[in-house]
Amino acid sequence: MHIGVTLPSRTGPIASVGEKARRAEEAGFHSVFGYEVYRNPFNLMTAAALATERVTLGTGLAAAFSRSPFEAANAAADIDDISGGRMFFGIGTGVPEFLRAFHSTDAKHPLGRLSEYIDVLRLSWEYLATGKSESLDGQHYQFVAPPINPWGERELPRTSIPIALAAMGPKLVELCGQKADAWIGYFATTKYVNEFVRPHLEAGAKKAGRDPSEVQICAEAVCSVSPDRELAMSRARKQVGFYATHPAGAQVAAMHGLEDAVTELRRNFAREGIAAFERTDDRLVETLSITGTPEEARQKLAQYEGVIDHLVLHTPYVPPIEAEESEDAFANILDTFGGIARAAEETSAVGARA
Structure with missing residues (x-):
């Protein structure tokens, strides 16, 4: 199992992103991830690429419906170029509220739109690399290579970049099995x-005539670790609570019989706003995150071995967590899991040579 970490970046100077990525690489982590919260994840991963030599660079996630697939393909190709082929392109629809408020669009028809979006991403990379590609005349997106290419081809480290699709609903997970290189989700118990x-995933892969093993399972697991257990729990309550109120997060909680905790959390959130997350039921935290003292957290991580291919430890960052707290939580993740991550990479390298 590969082990990665998200770089805290909602607050604090964006110039520090590269330094955090370098620290994660030196600690032995396989990957570093950035997310789209007021900051462009492609810019974050560019900063990380310039400061590192080995780690995989993941967008977890970049919003698809706020940018054209060609623009997204070009941005991902830039990072792959700068990093020498280390880009891992995680995409999702984008937060519906943000899409409506800021981007003059919406998250309607996600299945058809994402299906065509993935097709256009790959056609875009083919066109950039060769100056030629097939056309697509879809219901939501079109892609037509101009008859004359005045710019020539673009040198790319790879003609296709791994695409990870954020999918929590059954039909979107099937789409992932049909077309994506990886599934990416959260609360992935x-x-x-x-x-x-x-x-x-297997149902979708079967429809497409694919081997399900071709689709990597990647998960961003909320991780809050500290020698002070209550401090770790306090940070995790805010992050887990924030996610649990969303329908996708509530779905996982319901699978574990925790509907009552989500209902109470939503009721409190409607009355109090984000302050309600400070009282998130500890059953949700224990079930849906890797939280506790370093020893407890290492034990919880071990349960994912053989289940998750690529586990990304997600640093708490949501309000009212401030930049200094996120930085401390990130440092604790590096200290707690760096040795495990490095050992996992060494084992993987030995297996690849065998």
Whole structure:
């Protein structure tokens, strides 16, 4: 199992992103991830690429519906170029509220739009590399290579970049099995992955005539670790609570019989706003995150071995967590899991040579 970490970047100077990525690489992590919260994840991964030599650079996630697929393909190709082929392109629809408020669009018809979006991404890379490609005349997107290419081809480290699709609903998970290189999600408990994600990935792969093993399972797991257990729990309550109120997060909680905790959390959130997350039910935290003292957190991580291919430890960052707290939480993740991550990479390298 590869182990990565998200770089805290909602607040604090964006110039520090590269330094954090370098620290994660030196600690032994396989990957570093950035996310789209007021900051462009492609810019974050560019900063990380310039400061590192080995780690995989993941967008987890970049919003698809706020940018054209050709623009996204070009941005991903830039990072792949700068990094020498280390880009891991995680995409999702984008937050519906943000799409409406800021981008003059919406998240309607996600299945058809994402299906065509993935097709256009790959056609875009083919066109950039060769100056030629097939056309696509879809219901939501069109791609037509001009009859004359005045710019010539673009040198790319790879003609196709791995695409990870954020999918929590059954039909989107099936689409992932049909077309994507990886599934990426959150609250990915072993029960959820084994009983929900895998069956739908396999169904989608079967429709496309693919081997399900071609689709990597990647998960961003909320991780809050500290020698001070209550401090770790406090940070995790805010992050887990924020995610649990969303329908996709609530779905995983329901699978574990925690509907009552989500209902109470939503009721409190409607009355109090984000302050309600400070009282998130500890059952949600214990079930849906890797939280506790370093020893407890290492034990919880071990349960994902053989279930998740690529586990990304997600640093708490949501309000009211401030930049200094996120930085401390990130440092604790590096200290707690760096040795495990490095050992996992060494084992993987030995297996690849065998």
